[in-house]
Amino acid sequence: MELMDVLKKRRAVREYTDARLEAATIERLITAATLAPSAMNEQPWAFAALLDRKRIEGYGERAKWWLLENLHAAGFEERFHETLSAPGYALFYNAPALVLVLAKSSASQAMEDCCLAAENLMLAARDEGIGSCWIGLARPWLNLPETKKELRLPKGCEVVAPIVLGYPKEWPEPHGRNPAEIYWLA
Ligand SMILES: Cc1cc2nc3c(=O)[nH]c(=O)nc-3n(C[C@H](O)[C@H](O)[C@H](O)COP(=O)(O)O)c2cc1C
Numbered sequence: 059m060e061l062m063d064v065l066k067k068r069r070a071v072r073e074y075t076d077a078r079l080e081a082a083t084i085e086r087l088i089t090a091a092t093l094a095p096s097a098m099n100e101q102p103w104a105f106a107a108l109l110d111r112k113r114i115e116g117y118g119e120r121a122k123w124w125l126l127e128n129l130h131a132a133g134f135e136e137r138f139h140e141t142l143s144a145p146g147y148a149l150f151y152n153a154p155a156l157v158l159v160l161a162k163s164s165a166s167q168a169m170e171d172c173c174l175a176a177e178n179l180m181l182a183a184r185d186e187g188i189g190s191c192w193i194g195l196a197r198p199w200l201n202l203p204e205t206k207k208e209l210r211l212p213k214g215c216e217v218v219a220p221i222v223l224g225y226p227k228e229w230p231e232p233h234g235r236n237p238a239e240i241y242w243l244a
Pocket residue numbers: 068069070071072191192193194195196
């Protein structure tokens with residue numbers, strides 16, 4: 059696809075088909091993620107991936123219940139309570155793949171670098187006809203020391219972007235954006 063088409067047609071996908079994703083596909087998308095720019099070219103990212111729908115959903119359930127009990131402490135507003143407690147709400151949308159973009163260091167701009175890598179990954183996925191959704195709601199639970207230990211994430215890393223991936227049941231229509239607010243500096 060042309061770059062502008064990818065930008066316009068990427069959408070957060072929340073319904074996935076039963077089709078699995080291959081490890082090689084995930085590795086290709088992660089390679090695209092690593093092409094992102096980073097401050098001082100430090101490339102302070104690492105990636106964790108899981109291709110097991112059941113396990114992904116199990117983690118999603120645990121993250122959801124933890125968040126419901128710790129919503130405010132985790133920095134989310136009350137309105138998320140309703141979303142999370144809706145019957146059958148699956149935090150990871152029954153996706154067949156989960157990729158975590160991890161910041162390996164607390165370098166001052168590691169967060170920004172990892173966000174750029176995450177966007178690259180989602181755009182590369184769109185280019186291949188694969189849907190994605192960044193699941194920020196899962197982040198606080200994923201960053202608990204006990205969760206990181208259980209998932210055997212590398213020591214000292216921080217989960218920046220939990221991203222689910224899979225083939226969309228259908229592509230949501232491109233929905234455009236508000237006009238940009240632009241201030242030309244005098
Ligand atoms: C930092 C961040 C966190 C997000 N967290 C969630 C989330 O927890 N659950 C969800 O369904 N979507 C989440 N999204 C997806 C946004 O809701 C979505 O990108 C936004 O509504 C714009 O829609 P679009 O991506 O289809 O253009 C997140 C997106 C970003 C960038």
